[in-house]
């Protein structure tokens with residue numbers, strides 16, 4: 001049987017998922033990542049969960065097709081409620097940042113020290129803040145581009161950290177990393193923030209503090225976009 005195909009995004013998730021006894025993929029939908037982790041022997045067992053029974057049935061089909069039924073637990077659950085016993089690593093990807101942050105804040109007592117692999121489409125600062133609030137810290141932030149879109153992946157482990165508002169926006173690890181994709185990503189984010197800044201300046205009642213923050217973020221992205229590569 002050919003290996004399950006992973007695009008750049010799921011390949012990066014796989015690279016960040018440590019070898020372990022049991023992992024969990026929350027919001028799994030198609031289930032490709034956990035099935036590949038099982039097939040490669042990276043994880044001995046996996047929990048595959050989704051809030052949607054219809055989405056989970058897609059994962060179930062793949063688990064059955066690939067002969068992984070004995071090593072997979074499938075569960076319909078909201079966020080970390082799927083973790084009924086301790087696991088070693090938990091991934092949550094392909095959801096909004098607010099959904100991921102909410103799941104972390106509501107369910108953190110179920111994490112029991114598990115490594116986190118997170119990738120939100122939106123609201124990344126809220127995810128980074130939730131990581132801080134549950135007593136975790138970021139150890140890696142990596143970029144990839146798939147289907148003409150940028151994706152940021154976070155890996156976090158237990159341990160206290162405090163990030164500034166600017167670090168929560170830029171990414172404390174990403175902005176110091178030598179990721180070869182950083183300059184391109186930063187140039188795109190700079191454009192997003194400059195457009196936001198233009199809107200703020202044209203508002204009927206311009207908010208001075210919001211304008212100051214947007215100027216600071218746009219300037220920080222401009223500096224990152226101009227940087228070739230920097231040491232970690």
Ligand SMILES: C[S@@+](CC[C@H](N)C(=O)[O-])C[C@H]1O[C@@H](n2cnc3c(N)ncnc32)[C@H](O)[C@@H]1O
Nearest residue numbers: 026027028029050051052055077078079093094
């Ligand atoms: C776009 S899919 C992402 C699938 C896969 N994780 C990936 O990144 O390719 C998002 C999935 O998250 C599920 N989801 C949304 N909110 C959830 C929650 N609170 N708990 C569990 N799953 C959730 C959705 O039902 C959907 O199947």
